């Protein structure tokens with residue numbers, strides 16, 4: 258296991274951005290619940306906080322390297338709308354933004370080929386609208402649906418499983434499930450494992466992201482153990498938050514989760530993806546997350562197959578920073594609407 262962080266230079270980031278592999282990944286099949294491993298997992302809060310402090314004080318990536326990294330970040334956004342007042346019109350506009358996330362004149366000035374976001378993420382009722390709009394736009398991009406009684410995950414169990422099946426039938430290729438927090442809080446790891454197994458099975462070929470709702474799990478050790486149990490049960494991704502908890506994605510939680518991913522990979526050979534979500538709205542924060550992933554997991558994880566940001570407004574700030582990069586001026590936020 259790596260114990261020391263590697264240094265992050267601008268050049269290193271640029272080089273890896275140019276050389277990112279397109280991965281054909283074997284899916285994590287999961288494994289039997291190994292309670293000895295789960296019980297052995299600890300989290301040293303002060304060491305985690307010290308490590309995270311090294312990230313915030315670091316010189317940020319500059320100029321062309323920064324633009325390259327921001328474009329890379331865009332390709333890893335699950336562009337999200339999860340509001341009670343979502344409408345088909347808003348979702349269609351979101352899809353248009355996902356298909357063309359940066360205005361063409363900015364892309365031309367950067368000399369870059371067009372990119373798209375990694376996916377769009379919506380509630381079940383909006384899946385068909387998103388699928389048909391992306392198809393109409395001629396864009397191949399997965400639609401992710403939040404599921405299993407998102408965000409609390411407290412609807413009847415059989416309905417949570419059925420909701421997954423309905424969303425897959427409606428065209429979702431990625432399903433973001435929420436776990437039962439009480440299983441973690443009461444240490445009922447078998448129940449968490451069984452639930453995650455059922456959810457994974459109901460997904461079929463659709464990939465499943467396990468939302469841990471880390472702000473409600475009580476401790477970093479619980480976050481580490483829940484991460485591991487969900488991976489043992491076959492999660493394709495582990496995701497921090499619904500975006501609806503009072504505390505959502507943080508760097509300490511991210512460090513714990515990505516080290517769990519690293520341990521799982523070292524033990525099984527399977528690469529599980531990571532999705533920080535909720536409250537990530539600034540371009541500089543996106544770069545901090547990507548630096549953390551590069552240093553802790555390596556370049557393979559800097560790919561939409563293995564890393565996503567769950568974010569509703571991050572793209573607007575990234576586009577604004579890219580415009581500043583090419584024009585030298587900041588535009589008003591309203592010039593970068595999402596939906």
Ligand SMILES: O=C[C@H](O)COP(=O)(O)O
Pocket residue numbers: 337339378498499500501534535536537567568569570571
């Ligand atoms: O999964 C995505 C989150 O719900 C988005 O949260 P956000 O609106 O704070 O970016």
